[in-house]
Amino acid sequence: MGSPIKIIFNPCENKENKYIAILVNGLEKHGFEVNRLDDFLSSTSHYKSIRLLHLNWFENLDDSSVKSMWTSYFRKLIVLAAIKLGNKKLVWTMHNRLSHEKKSGKLSRALTKKLVAQADAIVIHSAISKNILRSQFPNLKSKIVHIPHPDFIDVYGQMIPERSEKRPSKLKLLFIGAIKPYKNIELLIQIAGRFSEEIHLTIAGNPNSEAYRTELEKLAQGANNITLELKFIPDSELPTYIHQSDVLILPYSQESSLNSGTVILGFSYGRTVICPRIGTIDDLDGGEDVFDYSYENESEHLAALEKQIQSAINLHLEDSNSLTEKGHRMRDLVLEKNNKQVVTDKLIELYQSFLD
Incomplete structure (x- = not known):
């Protein structure tokens, strides 16, 4: 690929879920330079170097207090404005029907609406997501891309061999x-x-x-x-x-x-x-x-x-x-159906359709 293409994949690490590691490792092996969202606005030169941002769970807000919820919301609005101002490509993955956080539901939906309107591509992991998106956003144009969730085979270690003996009755x-x-x-x-x-x-x-x-x-x-x-x-x-x-x-x-x-x-x-x-x-x-x-x-x-x-x-x-x-x-x-290599290849193909 020549010199690395600088992108942001957010979050770029998650200790509780290897989903992020599978995708980020696949992107880095292909030659992308994956950066943190926290550094997006750290300097003018860094901001200019980022060509694409891929946001996961971005619509979720910190609802530990009213103040933190609104702070989280406005910070994310600033990020979206900076993406638009810099003409960066934006990919958003739809993981849930709704935010799981009840207190911030209205703000989360407002943020989702902005994400849907601004995204160059919306990645979905299940076919029904397309129907949900189009029922919520009837004017949504064809920028929905179905890429399955990657498998976790051997990701957390080898599967333990089964024994042939009879299992307990309980x-x-x-x-x-x-x-x-x-x-x-x-x-x-x-x-x-x-x-x-x-x-x-x-x-x-x-x-x-x-x-x-x-x-x-x-x-x-x-x-x-x-x-x-x-x-x-x-x-x-x-x-x-x-x-x-x-x-x-x-x-x-x-x-x-x-x-x-x-x-x-x-x-x-x-x-x-x-x-x-x-x-x-x-x-x-x-x-x-x-x-x-x-x-x-x-x-x-x-x-x-x-x-x-x-x-x-x-x-x-x-x-x-x-x-x-x-x-x-x-x-x-x-x-x-969820082969992690095929999933990573499809994601790279999507990015390249914007960046080539």
């Missing part, structure tokens, strides 16, 4: 990931009580606040079939956690959730999932190899989740290896 369910209210952890704890003899539920991840940690500990108190590991799970331990489970259970909010890296993570390490039919599930179309469901309200969610847990229990009792076989077929599917 179904082992795992929720893993950042512990946030929109992920319906309370619902999981509630439903685990209905299957005290049939399942063991492990909830592993770091809560977003000490208050939320305390709330979950109180809810789970006295439940002998729930293990709470409310802490940051190191990357190196993820394959072990997944291997020790039969199924990942991820009862996300259909109102805001659209794509899920944790779903891709589970499949990448040979485990199927119990999860609402969000965009990630829809695109992979794993059929009976996935325990997906839909719901309209909280009571429907509880009933649908209970039904899929029971289905998983029944299969586990009939043949303790059947769930593992489903997970391995889903691993093959993400390797085909």
Whole structure:
């Protein structure tokens, strides 16, 4: 490529998610010089050298206080104005239907509207995102580009080989990931009580606040079939956690959730999932190899989740290896449909269409 093309990929690192590392490493191997958004306006010469900015989760605001929320909003408006003034190319990835942060919802939607209007390309990770965007922004022109979420195969270490022995009769369910209210952890704890003899539920991840940690500990108190590991799970331990489970259970909010890296993570390490039919599930179309469901309200969610847990229990009792076989077929599917090399190549192709 000759001299490196300077771009900004934001965020350019994320300790909780290898999604960023996969894409940034792929871009750097191809010869792009990836810079931080924080340095965008550090000097006139640096500002002029940046040719393209790719923003992820840019519509999310710091809602820890009213002041920080408005400060975050205005800082992002300044960034967008600087991008426009400098005639930089702008790519935005749509990760969610809505911001998960309830307090900043209106400002977040206003920021999303500006992003959609200004972006040269909008990257989506699931086909349904196109319909959502066009329903929200009827005048949106054809700048939507579908690039799948990259797989996580071997990214957190090798998959642990399966043993052929019969698994324990109790179904082992795992929720893993950042512990946030929109992920319906309370619902999981509630439903685990209905299957005290049939399942063991492990909830592993770091809560977003000490208050939320305390709330979950109180809810789970006295439940002998729930293990709470409310802490940051190191990357190196993820394959072990997944291997020790039969199924990942991820009862996300259909109102805001659209794509899920944790779903891709589970499949990448040979485990199927119990999860609402969000965009990630829809695109992979794993059929009976996935325990997906839909719901309209909280009571429907509880009933649908209970039904899929029971289905998983029944299969586990009939043949303790059947769930593992489903997970391995889903691993093959993400390797085909979400191949990280193909995903990176498509992103580079998009950038080059603007920069050549």
